[in-house]
Amino acid sequence: MKFLGFVIVCLTGGLLLYGTMDLPDWGDPASPASTHLSDYYIEHILEETRVPNLVTAVLADYRGYDTMFETAVVFCAGLACFLLLRDFRPKKDRYFRHIPTGVMLHVKNPEIRIIPGNEFEHMDREWVPSDRIIKTVCRILIPFIQIYALYVVAHGDFSPGGGFQGGVIFGSSLILMAISYNLKTLMKRVTEKFLSIFAATGVLIYVGLGVLAMIMGGRFLDYGMLAPLVPWDPGHIRALGMLGVEIGVGIAVMAVMVIIYVNIVSEGRHDEGL
Amino acid sequence: MHIIINIFAGAFLLMGLVFFLGGAVGIMRMPDFYSRLHPAGKLDTLGIFAMVAGLVIYNFHHLSVAMVLLSIKMFLIVFFVFLASPTATHSIVDAGMRAGLRPWTRKKEKES
Numbered sequence: 378m379k380f381l382g383f384v385i386v387c388l389t390g391g392l393l394l395y396g397t398m399d400l401p402d403w404g405d406p407a408s409p410a411s412t413h414l415s416d417y418y419i420e421h422i423l424e425e426t427r428v429p430n431l432v433t434a435v436l437a438d439y440r441g442y443d444t445m446f447e448t449a450v451v452f453c454a455g456l457a458c459f460l461l462l463r464d465f466r467p468k469k470d471r472y473f474r475h476i477p478t479g480v481m482l483h484v485k486n487p488e489i490r491i492i493p494g495n496e497f498e499h500m501d502r503e504w505v506p507s508d509r510i511i512k513t514v515c516r517i518l519i520p521f522i523q524i525y526a527l528y529v530v531a532h533g534d535f536s537p538g539g540g541f542q543g544g545v546i547f548g549s550s551l552i553l554m555a556i557s558y559n560l561k562t563l564m565k566r567v568t569e570k571f572l573s574i575f576a577a578t579g580v581l582i583y584v585g586l587g588v589l590a591m592i593m594g595g596r597f598l599d600y601g602m603l604a605p606l607v608p609w610d611p612g613h614i615r616a617l618g619m620l621g622v623e624i625g626v627g628i629a630v631m632a633v634m635v636i637i638y639v640n641i642v643s644e645g646r647h648d649e650g651l
Numbered sequence: 652m653h654i655i656i657n658i659f660a661g662a663f664l665l666m667g668l669v670f671f672l673g674g675a676v677g678i679m680r681m682p683d684f685y686s687r688l689h690p691a692g693k694l695d696t697l698g699i700f701a702m703v704a705g706l707v708i709y710n711f712h713h714l715s716v717a718m719v720l721l722s723i724k725m726f727l728i729v730f731f732v733f734l735a736s737p738t739a740t741h742s743i744v745d746a747g748m749r750a751g752l753r754p755w756t757r758k759k760e761k762e763s
Contacts, residue, residue: 508741508742508745510738510741511738511741511742511745514734514735514738515738517734518731518734518735521731
């Protein structure tokens with residue numbers, strides 16, 4: 378069986394390598410991509426969109442459909458993670474601490490309800506005391522990471538960056554909070570409802586901008602038609618449209634990152650993990 | 652003036668290289684997990700400080716507001732590395748201790 382697998386891998390790899398022989402050379406000036414497309418982009422992007430970052434212009438404007446469905450794929454990944462992993466069943470073994478006395482309770486009967494509050498608090502099964510150094514440093518770093526993420530999103534059309542990168546940085550700052558404190562601290566601040574709504578909102582902002590362009594009389598995702606909405610700066614309307622789209626992408630990616638992390642780490646229970 | 656700037660920048664860059672080299676050699680040569688993290692956490696942090704200081708001094712060739720802003724941003728990188736790198740090392744050591752990995756001693760080496 379192993380040998381068969383090896384043969385199949387070799388065959389497929391060989392076929393793929395054989396297929397690459399037909400591809401144009403690295404940086405070949407006569408390849409189809411650089412004879413028509415690249416020249417057009419390089420020559421016309423600045424006057425057509427007024428966006429200095431060509432990559433963002435191609436990604437969010439000329440290939441807006443592609444990026445829109447990419448965002449939808451990210452959203453679907455979060456949705457699939459939720460549907461496959463989320464576990465609403467009550468837990469069999471629960472641990473509580475009676476705060477005034479410090480006694481630990483191990484509750485096995487799922488029908489007994491203990492409401493955490495002033496008297497009892499939840500305890501994790503593999504609870505470890507949080508480290509003061511890590512907590513303090515993460516508390517200092519997290520706001521800076523988040524501001525940097527917003528900077529990356531907002532600068533998408535001027536410098537390297539954009540919605541996907543900024544969203545990932547923002548999501549990782551929230552994940553850092555879950556790692557340095559615990560999962561409950563994160564879920565208290567960023568609830569599941571909030572995350573789900575934000576993941577959908579991000580995609581909705583993107584599609585909504587496209588539909589808005591249709592309502593204003595253009596084609597889907599034709600940002601130039603939105604110009605009457607910003608009378609003070611109609612020249613940069615394509616850059617602004619891209620910024621709006623990037624914000625949508627950033628929100629969706631941020632929420633989906635956290636949804637995937639939380640669901641995988643806590644086996645869908647959203648109570649403890651890492 | 653330019654020569655002085657070049658000398659200082661080169662000296663700082665060389666210093667950073669020495670620290671990085673020491674860190675790399677330490678990671679290869681130290682006997683166990685904890686002592687290997689020691690050069691990784693300390694020397695890399697100081698090495699990046701020396702390197703960036705050298706680059707910032709090199710920026711003095713063209714003194715302008717944009718360059719000063721660039722230098723401040725570079726020092727911000729150093730600041731965050733100074734916070735994050737030792738903390739990461741600390742948390743790895745912490746995890747090792749909690750997982751029950753014993754530190755290396757000379758006695759243990761003789762037994763095995």
